[in-house]
Amino acid sequence: MAQKIYPDAASALDGLLQDGLLIACGGFGLCGIPERLLDAVRDSGVKDLTFASNNAGIDNEGIGKLLRTRQVKKMIASYVGENKEFERQYLSGELEVEFCPQGTLAERMRAGGAGIPGFYTKTGVGTLVAEGKETKVFGGQEYILEEGIFADLALVKAWKADTTGNVVFRKTARNFNVPAATCGKVCVVEVEEIVQPGELDPDAIHLPGVYVHRLINGSPYDKKIEFRTTRTEDAG
């Protein structure tokens, strides 16, 4: 079997990066973002990138780092709050933004990965999102046509992988990582631990190895928390 494991993020992206790529990226807020791979994309200096990602990171985290270095031309995202540099570039017209409802974005990635170029959804009917889109009535209800995303590259963060690329995620860090992974022509995954085949339960694989082309162990991770909320023990 072809070797999928690379020593680090830069080598895993070797030969894959060029200006103007469409990159699908996993993560929700700062949870489950492929931070090693994003750092390596920044360090490569490629520019005019389009990112399909639920969020754009925060000021100096995640995709926010590539905004700071002006490597991003366009964002396809559902929510971009809590990011001052994004706001500045957006308001000055330096950055193009396509707002896409969160579920439509996830489904556009899933569809792209499943070889489906378009699908009809009722999300966004009668709103700005529907402008310029084909509509069709099914069973008396109006739907709009949304297009699948076929990305040049997918960047994904997972918990564990075996050496053949079977992947499992942890808790809510799964989020957009699965649909993003499937819609990339090439998918590069960073994980916290790489194990031998047989160590992951085949019945509990979240992303089968067929979708995963390159793999790195990016640990140790110092995972960031956006809003730290707690309760006291007795308030349960």
Next chain:
Amino acid sequence: MTTHDNIATGWTRDQMAARAAQELRDGYYVNLGIGIPTLVANHVPAGMTVTLQSENGMLGIGPFPTEDEIDPDLINAGKQTISQLPHSAYFDSAQSFAMIRGGKIDLTVLGGMEVSETGDIANWMVPGKMIKGMGGAMDLVAGVKKIIVVMEHCAKDGSAKFVPQCTLPLTGRNVVDMVITDLAVFKREDHNSPFRLIELAPGVTADEVKAKTTARYVT
């Protein structure tokens, strides 16, 4: 101007959430928006099992974690740390919105900037101001079985928020089933019927509600 301006009548934010919680039923799967809707979780009636969905990929949201339990891989859609429950389940974002769009979620409670008399809702964008995006709001109003909007009855400048037609860009068209404000509750039986004023907050009169509402409704 009525003499009731700035007088402490009507429901507080927490009381509005408690009123919304009266719409919960045993066994419901529910998605709560950010802000006042989040408070609804504190008012689930005793003995009732309600499973909360978080659109970033979880069913069965638990309470905020203790300091020792904090896990960066476990957050809600508001990006706050949370905890899991014995019956929790995790899934990816495509699966999460498949269950939302597919009509598997019974109820959502959302905040609103404006609701129209025909059930349109605007809650994601004010033209000319920074646009943050709609997140999952458009998917929720399009797919969830019952949509409750909880909002202040009037904007900060005193203007009505329950209006004949929304002036702000819509989140969804003809989708709202119930509106709970600090002054009153409006409900409609189906998406072809007008909203009916069904309840007044303590100390609030029907005349006061009428004076502060531009939407048409029945009583």
